[in-house]
Amino acid sequence: MITENIHLLPMSSPADYAIATLGSHTALQILKGAKDEGFKTICVCTKGTKEPYESFRVADQILEVEKFSDFFSVEEELKKQNAVLIPHGSFVSYIGAKEVQKVSMMHFGTRSILAWESDRIKQREWLALAGLRQPEVLEKPEDIDRPVIVKFHGAMGGSGYFIANTPKEFYDHVRDYPMEERKYVLQEYIVGVPMYIHYFYSPLTDELEIMSFDKRYESNADSIGRIAARDQMDAHIKTSYTITGNMPLVIRESLLPQLFQMGRRVVETSRKLEGVGKRGIFGPFCLETIIDPQLNFFTFEISARIVAGTNPFVNGSPYTWLRYNEPMSTGRRIAREVKHAIEDDRLEEILG
Numbered sequence: 001m002i003t004e005n006i007h008l009l010p011m012s013s014p015a016d017y018a019i020a021t022l023g024s025h026t027a028l029q030i031l032k033g034a035k036d037e038g039f040k041t042i043c044v045c046t047k048g049t050k051e052p053y054e055s056f057r058v059a060d061q062i063l064e065v066e067k068f069s070d071f072f073s074v075e076e077e078l079k080k081q082n083a084v085l086i087p088h089g090s091f092v093s094y095i096g097a098k099e100v101q102k103v104s105m106m107h108f109g110t111r112s113i114l115a116w117e118s119d120r121i122k123q124r125e126w127l128a129l130a131g132l133r134q135p136e137v138l139e140k141p142e143d144i145d146r147p148v149i150v151k152f153h154g155a156m157g158g159s160g161y162f163i164a165n166t167p168k169e170f171y172d173h174v175r176d177y178p179m180e181e182r183k184y185v186l187q188e189y190i191v192g193v194p195m196y197i198h199y200f201y202s203p204l205t206d207e208l209e210i211m212s213f214d215k216r217y218e219s220n221a222d223s224i225g226r227i228a229a230r231d232q233m234d235a236h237i238k239t240s241y242t243i244t245g246n247m248p249l250v251i252r253e254s255l256l257p258q259l260f261q262m263g264r265r266v267v268e269t270s271r272k273l274e275g276v277g278k279r280g281i282f283g284p285f286c287l288e289t290i291i292d293p294q295l296n297f298f299t300f301e302i303s304a305r306i307v308a309g310t311n312p313f314v315n316g317s318p319y320t321w322l323r324y325n326e327p328m329s330t331g332r333r334i335a336r337e338v339k340h341a342i343e344d345d346r347l348e349e350i351l352g
Helices: 027-036 051-055 068-073 075-080 089-095 111-117 120-129 167-174 219-226 229-235 253-270 308-313 318-324 330-343
Strands: 018-022 040-046 061-065 083-085 148-152 162-164 184-188 193-202 207-218 243-249 283-291 297-303
Touching: 018 027, 018 089, 027 040, 027 051, 027 308, 027 330, 040 068, 061 068, 068 075, 068 089, 075 083, 111 120, 120 253, 120 297, 148 167, 162 167, 193 253, 193 308, 193 330, 207 253, 207 308, 207 318, 207 330, 243 308, 253 283, 253 297, 283 330, 308 330
Parallel strands: 018 040, 018 083, 040 061
Antiparallel strands: 148 162, 148 184, 193 207, 193 283, 207 243, 283 297
């Protein structure tokens, strides 16, 4: 944890701090939740994109930059306002896992875990150590003997993913991508129901919560089903898995105990990962799974921060209503954790 140049106010209140994030991904619910918990809110936007944050009245202050990679040009201003930075997928994608390590302001969550999230090989190691079932990964294109989904590294929102059934299909398709994007994984394609599980782990109470579930709507991969099979063949459409939106789901109640166990194992295993530290992962994270017809969960990815699949639940999910009996988004849950840490003089425990 980096605590240099961070000024923590002794025995202070949330009113002495601000919550800041980048204007993208899950910023609306992060900022709304922070306001609901009594924080001042700051949104860092690229020029020309501030209107949603003004219109929805979630940002008390907007700082504009030319591009998100210019974030460090406003970091000193954020530090002056005792802002706690809440990372999300756009932050990781646009700034980069390595650059995130240079952030010197207060940062919610474990930054070092992002190196594991951004590398699909490291991800598989983490999930395997946690004992989670995963789709098989093939070593090289010549090994393709079944449908595989080709995934590029990094938080890209599914952009560029494609299905290949043979080595030839792989090489025909991959030519469309520049060399710098060709770090990929060949993952067995599991036929089943996609289920994205949104967790929150509190280091203050050692409690693991299931916040909500979603399914992604993936560009023409989902919409192509409205076209007759004959027309699909004639149209020569290249299937795209770029995520365009999220749909809420409620899972069979009998499966919940298994999902709590999976989440807990992921948290406990994270404390043993090289370079992460004994606190491991905390705050929001997501296990991205496929459920097959035998109700087996195959975990194909982990996101070590808030995911966009929580956006349908700005007013809470069935699960957060059960626990809190009040509107509780994942964004607000983050703010409440920060609030409790400040009030209990334990803020350092949730910065990393």
